[in-house]
Amino acid sequence: MNALAPGAVIGILGGGQLGRMLATAAARLGFDVHIFTDETDSPAARVAARTIVADYDDAAALAAFARGVGVVTSEFENVPAATAEALIGAGAIVRPNPRVLAAAQDRIDEKTLFQSLGIDTAPFAPVETRAGLDRALDAIGMPAILKTRRLGYDGKGQARIMTPAEADGGFAAMAGQPAILEGFCAFEREVSMVAARGADGAFACYDLVENVHEGGILRRTTAPARCAGEIGARAADIARRVADALDYVGVIAIEFFLMADGSLIANEMAPRVHNSGHWTLDACACDQFEQHIRAVAGWALGPTDRLCDAEMTNLIGDDALAWERYAADPSARLHLYGKREARPGRKMGHVTRLFPRG
Amino acid sequence: MNALAPGAVIGILGGGQLGRMLATAAARLGFDVHIFTDETDSPAARVAARTIVADYDDAAALAAFARGVGVVTSEFENVPAATAEALIGAGAIVRPNPRVLAAAQDRIDEKTLFQSLGIDTAPFAPVETRAGLDRALDAIGMPAILKTRRLGYDGKGQARIMTPAEADGGFAAMAGQPAILEGFCAFEREVSMVAARGADGAFACYDLVENVHEGGILRRTTAPARCAGEIGARAADIARRVADALDYVGVIAIEFFLMADGSLIANEMAPRVHNSGHWTLDACACDQFEQHIRAVAGWALGPTDRLCDAEMTNLIGDDALAWERYAADPSARLHLYGKREARPGRKMGHVTRLFPRG
Numbered sequence: 001m002n003a004l005a006p007g008a009v010i011g012i013l014g015g016g017q018l019g020r021m022l023a024t025a026a027a028r029l030g031f032d033v034h035i036f037t038d039e040t041d042s043p044a045a046r047v048a049a050r051t052i053v054a055d056y057d058d059a060a061a062l063a064a065f066a067r068g069v070g071v072v073t074s075e076f077e078n079v080p081a082a083t084a085e086a087l088i089g090a091g092a093i094v095r096p097n098p099r100v101l102a103a104a105q106d107r108i109d110e111k112t113l114f115q116s117l118g119i120d121t122a123p124f125a126p127v128e129t130r131a132g133l134d135r136a137l138d139a140i141g142m143p144a145i146l147k148t149r150r151l152g153y154d155g156k157g158q159a160r161i162m163t164p165a166e167a168d169g170g171f172a173a174m175a176g177q178p179a180i181l182e183g184f185c186a187f188e189r190e191v192s193m194v195a196a197r198g199a200d201g202a203f204a205c206y207d208l209v210e211n212v213h214e215g216g217i218l219r220r221t222t223a224p225a226r227c228a229g230e231i232g233a234r235a236a237d238i239a240r241r242v243a244d245a246l247d248y249v250g251v252i253a254i255e256f257f258l259m260a261d262g263s264l265i266a267n268e269m270a271p272r273v274h275n276s277g278h279w280t281l282d283a284c285a286c287d288q289f290e291q292h293i294r295a296v297a298g299w300a301l302g303p304t305d306r307l308c309d310a311e312m313t314n315l316i317g318d319d320a321l322a323w324e325r326y327a328a329d330p331s332a333r334l335h336l337y338g339k340r341e342a343r344p345g346r347k348m349g350h351v352t353r354l355f356p357r358g
Numbered sequence: 359m360n361a362l363a364p365g366a367v368i369g370i371l372g373g374g375q376l377g378r379m380l381a382t383a384a385a386r387l388g389f390d391v392h393i394f395t396d397e398t399d400s401p402a403a404r405v406a407a408r409t410i411v412a413d414y415d416d417a418a419a420l421a422a423f424a425r426g427v428g429v430v431t432s433e434f435e436n437v438p439a440a441t442a443e444a445l446i447g448a449g450a451i452v453r454p455n456p457r458v459l460a461a462a463q464d465r466i467d468e469k470t471l472f473q474s475l476g477i478d479t480a481p482f483a484p485v486e487t488r489a490g491l492d493r494a495l496d497a498i499g500m501p502a503i504l505k506t507r508r509l510g511y512d513g514k515g516q517a518r519i520m521t522p523a524e525a526d527g528g529f530a531a532m533a534g535q536p537a538i539l540e541g542f543c544a545f546e547r548e549v550s551m552v553a554a555r556g557a558d559g560a561f562a563c564y565d566l567v568e569n570v571h572e573g574g575i576l577r578r579t580t581a582p583a584r585c586a587g588e589i590g591a592r593a594a595d596i597a598r599r600v601a602d603a604l605d606y607v608g609v610i611a612i613e614f615f616l617m618a619d620g621s622l623i624a625n626e627m628a629p630r631v632h633n634s635g636h637w638t639l640d641a642c643a644c645d646q647f648e649q650h651i652r653a654v655a656g657w658a659l660g661p662t663d664r665l666c667d668a669e670m671t672n673l674i675g676d677d678a679l680a681w682e683r684y685a686a687d688p689s690a691r692l693h694l695y696g697k698r699e700a701r702p703g704r705k706m707g708h709v710t711r712l713f714p715r716g
Contacts, residue, residue, distance in 0.1 A: 003682060003685075005681070006678070006681055006694045006696070006707075007696065007698065020385065023405070024382040024385060024386070024405065027378065027382060027404065027405045027696065028382070028693055028694070029685075029692065029693075029694055030681070030694025030695065030696050030707065031696075032404055032696065033404075045407075046385065046390055046391075046406075046407035047381070047382065047385045047405045047406075047407075048404075048405075049403075049404035049405075282643065285640065285691060285712065286691075294685070299682075299685045299686075300685055300686040302688065303688040303689075307665070307666070308665070320364070320388075323363070323364055323388070324361060324657075327361075327387075327652070327657045327658055328657075328658040330660065330661040331661075333643060333644075334387065335386055335387075336364045336386070336387055336388025337388065338364070338365070338385065338388050338389075338390065340365065349364075349388065354643065
């Protein structure tokens with residue numbers, strides 16, 4: 001397709017904070033936004049020109065959505081394959097392409113893709129039965145982490161197995177779902193690369209950043225990562241190989257374990273804008289949300305230079321109750337997502353502090 | 359009133375690009391936005407949670423709007439006094455207060471306010487009749503500019519009178535409306551000060567900027583103005599005096615003529631975010647739109663430091679057809695307003711170029 005002209009409609013699957021920030025970025029470029037979500041009163045709907053609230057398997061609603069938009073993208077990777085197929089069947093251009101969703105939705109497919117591209121991963125084995133878990137533990141050793149193959153995020157659907165005695169509990173936590181056992185990586189740091197590939201194959205990436213998770217949820221991102229530029233270049237090369245292999249269009253994030261010897265172990269990828277890229281809103285001329293819109297609209301990618309150093313902290317659950325303190329702190333750039341209820345573990349907003357480039 | 363908590367609703371009168379950029383700034387702080395406009399399919403409506411389309415004298419619609427919002431503000435200064443009164447009558451808090459609108463809507467009241475605060479203006483005289491125009495021309499001399507007292511913007515409702523022979527044509531151009539004759543200021547430059555006053559009386563201002571108008575419409579803003587810091591300090595002091603005198607809450611802009619001797623002549627004020635402040639979107643941590651939302655919500659004002667130098671160019675009418683060129687230029691930050699039709703003289707967007715601080 002040609003580049004979408006301003007005034008065209010960007011369709012976004014999902015109504016959460018990522019959709020909200022994508023929608024305001026699209027508006028800045030002169031686009032209208034239509035949201036498709038199964039959630040009423042969603043954060044993204046309140047900044048969109050139009051919202052369709054329906055189930056992701058509602059073929060008629062998907063067809064109506066497809067007819068109204070110039071391109072469809074998504075704020076989450078767990079879009080059902082049938083949803084993407086229905087949209088394409090109704091004539092929509094879907095970016096990134098659904099093949100990407102499939103690779104990102106299944107931890108075994110994802111790691112297999114990484115390995116096929118020569119990208120290091122933790123050792124892993126599929127687990128479907130309790131006996132299979134024992135075989136996998138024998139092969140991989142302990143400590144290890146058992147995860148559901150599909151639909152995991154923010155640490156949900158995961159169980160750490162430190163000793164054989166924990167195998168029963170871990171297996172039970174999978175609730176019968178197909179799982180993957182991953183060898184535990186004694187990493188020095190967690191880092192991530194947020195990059196973008198344009199419809200023309202152009203590639204651009206932000207600086208490698210460093211992440212701290214608490215309870216499986218991202219707590220803090222520091223930009224840039226403290227490690228040397230050569231490691232960032234390797235991470236960028238990996239992101240480019242993945243994006244090229246998938247004929248990817250849009251922003252993609254890859255999370256890595258950085259090992260003591262400087263090697264990078266790819267942990268997982270997100271075929272979308274990513275929490276570890278939120279710092280770009282305040283520290284880059286073209287943030288990851290505008291970058292994603294540019295890519296899916298067929299525009300040239302924007303500049304990814306880091307104008308200043310940044311530290312982004314998520315406001316999780318009741319953290320957001322301190323909004324007035326952050327609002328009064330001139331060194332804090334406050335972003336709130338418009339969620340009605342501050343449930344524990346729920347990402348309510350984030351705060352970015354800026355520093356002169358180190 | 360106490361500071362509005364995130365989740366509250368900001369009501370905005372007007373659906374144009376200023377409302378659109380205010381709405382996305384409010385969303386970033388976790389607010390919902392309701393727009394009241396007499397325009398269907400307006401740029402701001404497409405990024406707002408709710409829009410009421412009605413005439414500005416529709417008492418029932420205004421009352422419904424007032425009931426749904428925590429505070430009302432405006433993207434334009436020509437809100438009818440009766441509209442503001444109706445909103446207040448329906449229980450709304452209106453910021454800035456309607457007394458400010460009155461002062462900004464009438465060029466004589468505006469200049470009288472400036473003079474009462476010891477702020478220099480061009481010489482001026484009211485003009486209601488053809489004979490009155492002759493008397494005013496005698497008093498003020500030529501060249502002079504005849505303007506309607508009310509409802510002028512972007513050079514509309516103005517006539518330059520260079521010689522007595524142009525008096526007839528100038529008077530006719532006023533179409534019978536009350537007018538003001540202003541002495542012509544042979545200025546060195548046009549500069550403007552965009553400032554903010556919080557609900558607590560706190561004051562903050564951005565750097566003084568320099569403006570170039572073409573055909574009465576702002577073409578380009580350069581930040582900072584080339585003139586010395588002392589002039590900026592004087593402009594800031596003037597803005598503070600005006601804001602304090604009006605018990606102003608929100609962003610206010612004052613346009614000045616900078617004379618060869620370094621003196622500042624106040625030309626007009628805008629009780630709202632201002633086109634000459636658009637550069638702050640890309641060059642300041644807290645842009646003028648967030649600043650205005652912070653002020654009217656009763657929050658602390660944000661930082662106004664200039665992170666880099668900037669040049670903002672308006673895209674007027676067909677200028678916006680070159681969007682693809684701007685989109686592909688990594689040094690250009692493109693902002694488009696979502697207007698459906700590129701009429702001559704219509705502000706369709708703007709482009710900001712950033713430079714390291716000089």
